[in-house]
Structures are given as structure tokens and as C-alpha cells.
Amino acid sequence: MKNNTSVREVYPTFLSLSSAFPKNAYLQKDLYETFGKEIYGNVAALERIIRRVRVRRRYLALDPREVLQRKVGLGERMAIFEREVMEVGGRSLEAVLRQVDRESIGSFVMASSTGYIAPTPDLLLARDHHLPSKLRRTFVGNMACNGGMNALNVALDSLVARPNERVLLNCTEFSSLHVRPEESSREQVVVHALFADGSASAVMGMEPPGVGPQVLDFHSTHLYGAVDLMTWRLVDEGFRMTLSPEVPGLIGEHIESLIETLTAKAGLSASDIKHWAIHPGGPKIVEVIGEKFGLSDSQLRSTWHILEEYGNCSSATVYLVLEDMIAKDKPQPGEYGVMLAFGPGLTMEGALLRF
Structure with missing residues (x-):
């Protein structure tokens, strides 16, 4: 180890975080008056459902109102993905790469579930941002x-295996590409009101305490009996998501066990966790976790802020919350935190942090 620091004294550490979004922002109230009423006008209590989602504004690569005017096929949607992943993802990456020697980047892990191209975007971004040609790449x-947490898992393995290198991590998602006029349902109202677009990037390295937020442990829980409660499938026009209202309740049933397992190795408990970076999969999930652990308004501030001002940006969202938390809540050295994300499976994943 550099500086003669022993293995036990260094941990995977976030050295820098950055985010970027499509250029166009849309107020939820404006989308409700046009797209929402046109497609879902026959859904009972439509306005109340959309208000309950708590999203005020979203950044979107594809204006939902455009699909009211013409058919937007899968090919066009993927062409938009290819353009936007390079532009928005590139801005997010460049912000963290400016703070590090690019030759020190040994691995690049990227997560994205909203578009497909080959070569995968990580290779194209690596080329455009002058990363080493010997780079090891993993595309999640x-x-x-929860793809962002899987990317973190790969990053942790890379750092432990090669502690003298840096790891670049990126999550870039464009859920707006998959909005479609379809048969009205409460479930699809929530999906189309909740999800948004964005990119988050981080550089990580093995460092001693005090350099940045450190990942002390990681834990996953897969609820195999609930695989049909959250799905993501390809249809002719794009991808279609389903999101059962049962999901928050199941998370509430199992979240205490996840936190207990996550904190046990460090000799901690939930009461020792001061900072909570929760992926806002929906407002009910945030409320359930807040109630389970008695979290204060200040502990949930960053999670609610990201949901309200940016929406659910899929895999990138938990990093948006962490970035906002670090910038505004300013965790003190030695304080503990967690990152939590949830996805199809039903999968629950968490990382224990020390600031």
C-alpha cells in the first residue's frame, strides 16, 4: 500500500461524486394538464395520485407529450438513448475525471437499464474521455x-483486488424513452409520474479514514417469492415497467433484518446510523423506512429533495441522494450512514458508510 498504510487501515472510499441531467426540465403540473389528462383522464382520482407521488419537477430526454402527436418507435427511442448517454453521461463523467489522474483508473463500471447499444456505452465514453486502453470494463x-448498487459491488471487488488503482463508476438512465400511450391504469399513472432521467458518476479508491465516505460493508437480500411485483420487459414501442403497490409493505417487513445484518460486523446498530441515503423508489417506500427507524425530517431531507426535484432516476438515484447529502448535510468525520436501493427481484441492497 502507498504511504506504508496497512490493508486493515484502508477502505473503499468515494473520492468524488458528480451528476448531470438532460437539458430540458418539466414541471409535473404541466405534464399533468397535457399528457396526464389525455392518457389517464378516466382513472379515478388522477390528480390526487399524481400529487401523492411527490415529484414536482423532472429532467427528461423525451417529452412525453411528443408521443401524443406521433408514433415513436423503439429504433428512434434507442437512437435518442445513444445520443443522450454520450452527452449527459459524458458531462457527469468529465466532472469527476477532472479531479483524478486518468491513468490511475484501472476499472470502469457502468449501470444502465433504459437503452441498449453495442459497443456498450462504457467503451464509447472511455474512448471519448481518454481513459487508458487497458481499462477493465463491466457493464451492468x-x-x-438497484443496478447502481450492483455497480458498487463490482467496484468494491475491483478495489480489493487492485488497491493501488482507482475505479470509475457511472449510472446513466433515461426512463422517459419508454413512456407510451396505453390502456389506462393506476399503476402506469404512478410509473409515468415517478420516473425521470439522469446520470451520476463517482471515482473510488482505497484510502485511510478522513479522505471521503468509506464503504465498510455491503449486503443484499433477494425476496424470491416476489419476483412478479416489479418487472421491466421489452414491448414493441419500448420497455414497460410494472410496479405493484405491495412493494413498500414487503420492504417494510424485511428492512430491519437487512440493516441489522449490514451493521452487525462493525458492531453497530440502526441507532448508530445518522445519515440515510435511501433510493426513493416511491414516496411510500421512504415513509415506511422513516417510520420503521424513527428517522427525522433532517435525516430524510436529501431523499425527499431528490424525489421532488429530480424524480426517480433509476440506478443513478441513490448516488444523487448521496451527493446532495454530502454537499448540504455535511456529515462529520466518523459518523455512519447507509445507502439503500431496491429493484426487481424483489431485491434490497445496502452499503454501510463511514464518513
């Missing part, structure tokens, strides 16, 4: 909202 696809 089709894992949706």
Missing part, C-alpha cells in the same frame, strides 16, 4: 433501480 444492464 437490465437490473433497473
